[in-house]
Amino acid sequence: METTYIMVKPDGVQRGLVGEIIGRFERKGLRLVGLKSLIPSEEIARAHYEVHKERPFFPGLIKFITSGPVVCMAWSGVGAIGVARNLIGPTNGRDAPPGTIRGDFGMEIGYNMIHGSDAAETAEFELGLWFPEGTMDWLPDRENWVYE
Ligand code: IDP
Ligand code: MG
Secondary structure, eight states: OEEEEEEEOHHHHHTTOHHHHHHHHHHHTOEEEEEEEEOOOHHHHHHHTGGGTTSTTHHHHHHHHTSSOEEEEEEEETTHHHHHHHHHOOSSTTTSOBTBHHHHHOOOSSOOOEEEOOSHHHHHHHHHHHOTTOOOOOOOGGGGGTOO
């Protein structure tokens, strides 16, 4: 079992895509173990995107991510990090295949609606950053029909 950090970014919230995005994760069979909405502080945004701090797009990215509400989520499942990245699709919506979230709804690399952890170490770091209070430990009954 893995847990991954997923976040609907301000463009996804502004466009009213929160329900659509959550529905895709639910229908896939992932388990929701954390959910909240907030307007990120500059401090948390900078920490989250620390690896990109030298990139030319960094200042714009921080301005964008702190511009309004995001939806912070933790989703669990077998291989959840990779499963979520596959649901999300490549960074630029113009290159992302149909059927992925970015492929179905995105036209810009900067407005790609959703974040998903890219590896076990980043998931651990991001979950600790956005969910310092921890996540829920529970098993939905339906899980007996998701995994054999
Ligand atoms: P990812 O979200 O698919 O993991 P990363 O390369 O880790 O993509 O970049 C993090 C985020 O930074 C992207 O999701 C996007 O919002 C933003 N970003 C990346 N490259 C660019 C760019 O060239 N212009 C503007 N924003 C960018
Ligand atoms: Mg990334």
